[in-house]
Each structure stands twice: as C-alpha cells, then as structure tokens.
Amino acid sequence: MIEFKQSALLALVRRYYPRGSAWNDHDHNPPPDLPEEIKRLAALWERELANDETWQRLKQTLRDCLSQGVGEMSVPVHDAGRRCAVYLDHFKDVPRGQPARIVVGAVSLIAPLYYVYGVNRTYDDPRNPDQLLVELPPGEMKEVGEVVARCIEQVYDYRPLPVELARVPVEGLCMDHMRFEGWTLLEALFTTDPANLP
Amino acid sequence: MRLLALASLLVLSARPCSSEVRGYIRPEHFRFVTLVKDNDKTLPGGGDQGVCLHAWVHSRDTDSAVLCDFEVHLPLRTQMQGAISLTFGQKTCAELANLAAYEVFSEPGASEMLGIACQEFRDLYGRYLDAAIPGARVKKCLEPRLVPVKVDGFSR
Numbered sequence: 374m375i376e377f378k379q380s381a382l383l384a385l386v387r388r389y390y391p392r393g394s395a396w397n398d399h400d401h402n403p404p405p406d407l408p409e410e411i412k413r414l415a416a417l418w419e420r421e422l423a424n425d426e427t428w429q430r431l432k433q434t435l436r437d438c439l440s441q442g443v444g445e446m447s448v449p450v451h452d453a454g455r456r457c458a459v460y461l462d463h464f465k466d467v468p469r470g471q472p473a474r475i476v477v478g479a480v481s482l483i484a485p486l487y488y489v490y491g492v493n494r495t496y497d498d499p500r501n502p503d504q505l506l507v508e509l510p511p512g513e514m515k516e517v518g519e520v521v522a523r524c525i526e527q528v529y530d531y532r533p534l535p536v537e538l539a540r541v542p543v544e545g546l547c548m549d550h551m552r553f554e555g556w557t558l559l560e561a562l563f564t565t566d567p568a569n570l571p
Numbered sequence: 572m573r574l575l576a577l578a579s580l581l582v583l584s585a586r587p588c589s590s591e592v593r594g595y596i597r598p599e600h601f602r603f604v605t606l607v608k609d610n611d612k613t614l615p616g617g618g619d620q621g622v623c624l625h626a627w628v629h630s631r632d633t634d635s636a637v638l639c640d641f642e643v644h645l646p647l648r649t650q651m652q653g654a655i656s657l658t659f660g661q662k663t664c665a666e667l668a669n670l671a672a673y674e675v676f677s678e679p680g681a682s683e684m685l686g687i688a689c690q691e692f693r694d695l696y697g698r699y700l701d702a703a704i705p706g707a708r709v710k711k712c713l714e715p716r717l718v719p720v721k722v723d724g725f726s727r
Contacts, residue, residue, distance in 0.1 A: 407713065415715050422607070436611075444617035446706075447607045448644055450713045460615045464650055496651060496705060549710065571616030571646040571706030 377484065377532070379541055379558075386561040389414045389453055389483055390546040411450070417482045418449045428455055428480070431528040435459070435478070438520050446477065446570060451549075454481040454563035458570055459517055464496045471495070472504065474514055475570055478521040479563040485531045488539060488559060489518045492568045503568040507559065508536055534562060589677040590632075594725035596668045598661035600624060601643065602720055609647040612654075616706060618647030620660075623712040626672075626724035628689060630682035639689035639724065641696070642714060643668075646706040655704060663703050671696035676727045 391408040407415070421428070428447075435443040439459055446456035461474040472493030480487045491506035491514050509518040522533060539559035548556050549565050560567060601622050609618025621644045629636040643664055648654050671692055675681065681688040697709035712719060 407715075411713055415713070419715075432611075442611065442614045444614045445607060445609055445611070445619075446617060448619050448708060449606050449621075450715075451642075451644070451708065451710050458617075460650065463615065494705070566708060569701065569706060569708055571649040571704075 377486065377534075377538070379538055382484065382538065382558055382562070383541070383543065385484055386453075386543060386558070387546065390548045390561065392545060393547050414453060414483070415450050421455070421482055422449065425455075427528060431478075431480070431525060432457055434524045434528055435521065438524055439517065441517075443478075444571070448564075448566075452564040452566070453483050453561065454479045456480075456564060458492075459521065461513055461517065464494075467496075470498050470501065472501075476509065476514055476517045476521060477567070477570070478525055480525060480529060480531065481534075481562045484562060485529070486534045486562060487522070487525045487529065487531045488534045488563055489521050489525075490539075490559070490567060491518070492570055494568070494570060503570075505568040507539055534558070589679055590681070590727040592673045592676045592725055592727050594626075594672070594723055596624070596626065596665050596672070596722050596724075598658075598665040600720050600722050601661040601664045603645065603657065603660060604717055605647065606644075606714065606716065612648070614648075615650035616646055616648050620645050620647055620655075621714055621717050622664075623714065623717040623719045624668075624722055625712075625719045626722045628676060628685050628724055629726040630685060631726055633682045635682065635685060637685040637689060639685075639692060640712040640719065641689075641693050642710050642712040642717065643700070644708045644710070645700075645704055649705050651705060660704070664700065667699040667703060668696055671699055672725050676725050681727060 389410050391410050441459050443457045446458045456479045459476045464473050467473045472495045475492045478489050491509045493504040495501040509515040541558045543556040543561045603620040603622050605620045607619040623642045626639050628639045645660050675692040693709045700707040
C-alpha cells in the first residue's frame with residue numbers, strides 16, 4: 374500500500390485544477406475550451422459514472438451496517454470525489470436553531486484515498502452557517518464515522534487521508550473559478566463544498 | 572409566492588444610485604438533466620441534476636458585455652421537500668436567479684468589472700438557492716454532459 378506524502382498529494386491535485394489566481398474567460402463567445410486539468414477530472418467522472426459497481430457496493434454495505442441508511446451525494450466534475458451521507462437526525466426532530474448531524478464518507482477519484490467527516494447542518498436559521506467538522510466529535514458521530522470508514526476499507530483498497538494532511542492548504546490553484554485562496558487538500562481531493570448537503 | 576414577494580421588495584428598495592437591471596430568466600430555461608441517480612427513495616436526500624445556462628450581461632453605460640455562464644445543481648430529493656418536482660425546481664431556480672442578478676448587477680461599480688460581477692452573482696445565487704433547496708450549488712459551467720441553454724440575460 375502506498376504511503377502518500379504531502380508533496381506528492383500537492384503535485385497530484387495540480388493535475389486536476391488550473392493554475393493561477395483567476396480563470397477569466399467571460400469575454401469570449403463561445404467560451405474557450407475548458408482547461409486541460411478540468412478535462413482530466415471530467416474524464417475520471419465519465420469513467421466512474423459509466424461503471425460505478427464498487428461505489429454502489431459500498432452504499433449497499435453501509436445500508437447493511439447502519440440503521441439510518443445512506444444518501445447519494447456525488448456532484449460530478451465540481452468535486453474530485455464521490456460522497457455519501459448518513460443523517461443522524463431528521464431535520465423535523467431537531468429543536469429550532471440546533472443543527473442536524475450528518476456523517477459524510479468521501480472517496481477520491483484522483484487518489485486511492487478516502488475521508489470521513491461531519492457536518493452540523495442548520496436548516497431553519499440562515500444566520501447560523503453550516504459547520505464542517507474535519508474531525509468527528511466523540512459520541513454517535515464518531516461511532517458512525519468508524520463504521521463508514523470500516524465499510525469503505527472493506528470495499529475499496531483505499532487508505533484514509535490523515536487529518537493533518539486534510540488541513541494542508543493548497544496554494545496557487547483555481548479550484549472554483551475565481552476563488553483561489555483558503556483551499557485545503559480535503560477540498561482538492563474530495564469536494565469543493567464539503568458542508569453542502571441536501 | 573414568498574420568494575417572489577421578497578424579490579419585488581428587494582428590487583423596489585434598491586439604492587437610488589444603483590442601476591436598473593432589465594431582463595428575466597424564465598423557469599423553462601432550467602432544463603435539468605439527471606447526472607447521478609437517486610436509487611434509494613427511503614432515504615432523507617440525494618441524487619444530482621444539473622443545467623448550464625449562458626446569459627449575456629450587458630452594460631448600457633460602458634456598452635460592454637460578458638457571457639455569464641452558470642451551472643446549477645439540485646439534489647433529486649431533500650429531507651425537507653422530498654422529491655424535487657420539475658415545476659418546483661424550475662420556479663425556485665428562476666426566481667432566485669433573477670433576485671440574485673438584480674442585486675449584483677445593479678451595484679454601482681458592476682459595469683467596470685462584469686466578469687467579477689458574474690462570479691459574485693454565482694456566489695449569491697448559490698447561497699439563496701441552498702437556503703431554498705438544501706444541497707443546491709451554483710458554479711461555473713464545467714460538466715461536459717450539459718449542453719448550454721442560451722438565454723437573453725440581463726442589461727444594466
């Protein structure tokens with residue numbers, strides 16, 4: 374099994390996001406062709422969606438292990454990985470202003486890596502932003518997260534991305550058009566919108 | 572209806588020095604394509620559908636224009652709304668696109684940097700849409716399977 378180093382992962386994600394601070398193509402009609410890096414990512418998605426038996430097997434394995442079931446959260450091309458989510462609370466059962474707890478399992482399309490994280494989603498208060506939990510807090514979230522991790526390892530021959538690497542900043546890449554600051558390896562390898570869920 | 576009322580209120584209360592924005596994106600422009608199937612209907616939410624729109628934004632005072640492309644993704648189902656019907660999805664997407672466009676493109680400095688204004692529009696629209704349909708996203712058009720829908724767009 375390959376051990377991934379920080380420098381190798383940073384070099385790897387450069388293959389899938391264009392360089393630079395902005396990607397200004399508004400003055401062209403029709404818009405110019407997509408950058409090579411995005412085309413590479415799109416090709417990975419095309420291959421994955423044409424044959425995603427392993428991913429479907431993972432969701433079935435999770436359903437067999439967890440009473441809550443698991444939802445399909447993949448958003449092609451904008452994310453570099455597939456995601457599924459376990460809802461610990463139904464939004465109707467959560468007291469007003471309190472967050473609903475969601476555990477997310479993400480499998481990268483660009484490296485044999487996975488990551489399990491949490492989201493505290495507040496549905497009824499727009500002033501209270503959804504909170505990304507890069508590390509799962511002890512208790513039910515952590516317990517469910519461990520089941521998700523175990524199932525991923527059972528189905529995929531993948532390793533978890535260590536937390537300290539998940540937080541490593543990714544510099545100089547344009548991962549979401551004009552936003553070029555504040556990205557992390559977690560976002561580059563798995564999802565540009567980790568807290569965004571139904 | 573509530574969204575429409577909110578939109579009218581915001582348009583009416585725009586600052587006096589801001590520019591009037593004309594143009595309207597219609598619900599039927601949002602021709603969604605299912606990208607990731609939602610294969611377990613017993614669960615709280617999931618699946619993905621998308622559409623890419625190409626809208627021109629024209630500035631009358633500088634006579635400049637940019638093509639503002641944006642890709643809208645909606646879950647097929649959310650725990651709040653259940654299955655997102657095409658009518659509900661299209662109506663909500665159109666109302667909030669117009670609301671976000673009027674807010675961003677009426678800003679006094681928008682003419683000078685229409686490309687930046689387009690990105691601000693995507694960001695604001697994405698926030699409004701995620702509040703209305705949890706899990707929605709608005710991005711630049713990247714998905715090759717989505718054939719762009721050309722719309723008239725906006726002028727200011």
